[in-house]
Amino acid sequence: MPLTTGATTARGADPAFAHGVASGDPLPDGVLLWTRVTPEPAAVPGSGKGDPVEVSWEIAEDPDFRTSAGRGSLRASADSDHTVKVDARGLRPATDYWYRFSVAGVTSPTGRTRTTPAADAATDRLRFATVSCASWESGWFAAYRHLAERSDLDAVLHLGDFVYEYGTGEYPTEDDVIRPVHPPEEVRTLAGYRARHGHYHTDPDLRAMQAAHPLIAIWDDHEFANDAWTGGAENHTPGEEGDWARRVRAAKQAYFEWMPVRPAVEGTTYRRLRFGRLADLHLLDLRSFRDQQPTFGDGDQIDDPNRTLTGRRQLDWLKSGLSASEATWRLVGTSVMISPVAFGSVPTKLLGPLAELLGVPRGGLAVNVDQWDGYTDDRRELLSHLRDNRIDNTVFLTGDIHMHWANEVPVSAADYPQEEPVATEFVVTSVTSDNVDDILRAPPNTLSGVAESAVRAANRHVRWLDMDAHGYAVLELSAEHAQMDFYALSDKTDPEATSAHLRSYRCRSGHPGLERTDHPVS
Structure with missing residues (x-):
């Protein structure tokens, strides 16, 4: 049944519940x-x-x-x-x-x-919505409204970038601001992060979604600063913006104050939730322990076994949790893409927009080193663990990259498809943050089609991607399959935007390969 507010209006100096x-x-x-x-x-x-x-x-x-x-x-x-x-x-x-x-x-x-099913319950079905990357200034949160209107969700999984740290006109540029953010300056202090979270919670669609479904959230970089790592960030200048550790403490404090999230190990967001015998959900923190992103084009850094994305303790925790899981499905919430993807075959005229989107140099767009591609030893260890221990039905749920993807995940892309994939990855696009057509200022599904074809040609394990859509996705789990339904908004600049089913893929239990299905789950 639809929710009613049931709220008593506060008057004058009376207390109020303005943030839902x-x-x-x-x-x-x-x-x-x-x-x-x-x-x-x-x-x-x-x-x-x-x-x-x-x-x-x-x-x-x-x-x-x-x-x-x-x-x-x-x-x-x-x-x-x-x-x-x-x-x-x-x-x-x-x-x-x-x-x-x-x-x-x-x-x-x-x-x-x-609530979740009992740990030993034989659950028939689960449905999770997935969302990520909600830049206030880039558009309206209509995706949240459409999720609030659904009555079939067990939870909403937010995969990072719930808020953005930028000042007004920094991202997107001033000419593309749909609605100004508050406070107008880049947030760096506890007061600033609190104010930014509070401003996001004035959005009626965000409040409606949170009132309608339980939220399960992890952070990515923009809850702190762009391309954050343990010692700094791309969007942090120590001499001008103060001590990085102090900024991180402030951002984390505000996050745990404003989000319905239990602090986990060492005040991070990596933790595990169980949904009966049907699914275990392993949630990762890929910002608190990572080494600095490698230099672009430096293969020695990218493959250096002494560099880490997860941190030793978190990677061991994840491996042991996947091994011990007796659930039908092993879900992994990861804020950045684990599938290996090379962008070097993209036509030159599209390298610039993709480089802007991914935050990498225009002249050297081979891989996105902010994701698992920049930390290949961690990825090799994890995926080899799945293969060597015959751990099946692992599904990575990912945000960050502002595109929809359906991927089969091999241990080595060079050996695919001769060597079977060891997992599946579903990547959800952004709620509002810019993607290829926004940067190109082109109609959706025009120029980006060339780049999509080039990426798929160079990466055979990528079964499908859409570089233009904004929206959300809905994952259904049953004993037989895991199906992801991808949805697209009609226009992120329209607060009344409609939503349409775009594409669906599923993997069958015991078979990591993906197949397209014509219809979303009913």
Whole structure:
């Protein structure tokens, strides 16, 4: 059933719930519940203003809150930017719940959430939406609206770049700004990151999506700064912008305050969620431990076994988790693409736009070294582990690259297809962030078709890609198959954009190869 806000309007200096509600990281017996209170008009995100307030919460088995499943209260203060998180427990597995908050007689909107199946449950079906890369200034978040309107999703998986750090007119350029972001300057401090998260949460489609479904999120680089690594970022100049470690601490604090995410190992986002016997979901953090991206064209750096994308501890954790999993499907949420892809065969006139999109030099677009292609030893170790231990039904779910892709993942691209792939990868395009047709200022599906054909010709394991679409994807899992339905928006600059099914691919259990299917799941 569609959600109703159920909110009491705040007046004058009364508290308000201007940033909506959210839930996330569901478990069989619990889920995180989130909101942000504005205790007084001056207490805007990042301001540090506003007295502490007592926040009540309740969760129920029905949208009218007749059958209570839990209630309590906690304080919201400026120390956490007046955000609150509740780890609601004692819930039943695979069950829909409704929740809300209240302060001083003012009631928040109502949210709906859902717990995961019991660990040993024989689950028939799961459906996850996947999204990534939502630049405020690049367009409207209509993709979120379409997901909010669906009633068949178990969760929404956000694969990174939930917010962008840039100042107004930096990305995209001033001539292409659809709507100005706040604060207008690039964010570098705790106050700035808080304010940016708060501004994103004023978007009605984002709030609707978070109120409709539990969110499972990982970060990528723009939650910090472009092309971030352990010691810095492309978009960070130490002499001018201060200490990188301090900036990262501020960005992480704001992220965990504003997102319904449980901090995991070492304050990162790598963690594991289980969905009955049908799926395990391994979520990666590919920014906190990585070495600096290699120099373009330097094969010795790219293949250096002493350089890492994941960090030793996280890679061992992932390998052991994949080995130990008894689920039918092993899902891996990765913020950057793991499939090896060479771009060198793309016609010269299209190298510039692709280089701008990928953040690499125009003269040397062979691989994108910000993704797994720049850290080949980590990738070889992981994919060889899948092959050598005969771990099947592994599906990588990826964002970052602003394009839809359906890939078969080989250990060595040179040996494909003689050597079978060891995994499948589905890459979701951006919600709004620029892709090829935006940069070329060309109609969709015109000039980009040449580049798509060239990439597929040079990379036989790439079964399909679309360089122009903005939108989302929906993954269905059953005992027999994993199917990804790719969707495209009619126009990211239109807040009322429609959505259309673009393409679907599936892999069958026990068979890593992809096949096209004509229809999305019903």
